Amino acid sequence: MVEIAEVAVSAAELKLGAGPVAGAGVTLSHAGPPARYSLRARDAKVLSDVIGRALPGKIGDQTDGVICLGPDEFYAILPEGTVLPRGEGLAVSVTDVSSRALGLVLEGPAAISVLASGCPLDLASMKVGRATRTVFETVEIVVWRESEERWHVEVWRSFATWLWNAFVAAMPGAHG
């Protein structure tokens, strides 16, 4: 008969950590609750006028928390409580998605290697200030390199617990 070993941690045992977790050369923490917007428009100029902000011109660029994800798609991570005009009647979509995702922050000289444990991007050549949608293992994330050693990771809520624990598991010397 085949013996089936117990898995080390079951899904039910996974908990989303609350406070910062420290490992060797890296800390994991929550980014706090910002206002998040999904912004769509074929004509970026119209959208820019509606929300009264400059938009990054190139995919992967970021301007004051507004990330260009695709040719007609932007994602804004703005201070909590920010309300953007909806541009009713215009060919734009301005949607509050604040509750859709959580923001996690990996910071420190070893942060890049924690992220690289599951993200296939060439993170070392990603310039500070750039941001993009990508994956961590099979989970879709948005990665924003806020500074040389500070990485902001947006993840949909239902994946956040798993991602938190995957990060902790990849952090040298850390315990969730």
Place this chain on the structure above:
Amino acid sequence: MLLIHCPYCEEARPEVEFVYGGEAHIARPVDPSTYSDEQWEEFLYIRSNPRGRHHERWRHTHGCGRFFNAVRDTVTDVFETTYKAGEARK
């Protein structure tokens, strides 16, 4: 891991961010009701399936989200080129 050049992101990106979308440049009939069963079958199911250069659609699902076209060699798996949707067959 394969790297695929996305013509929208203008970057080589890891294969796992992409989803394959079947053969490219197959236009949906404007008026399907005028099609015979054989013609409709041809449109729905019959593909060129070449050994070598293959024109195919890909979507940068976990990136910019866009569909685009690629020429890939089905023997070597080498991507010859990629180009934006709507551009002429390369």
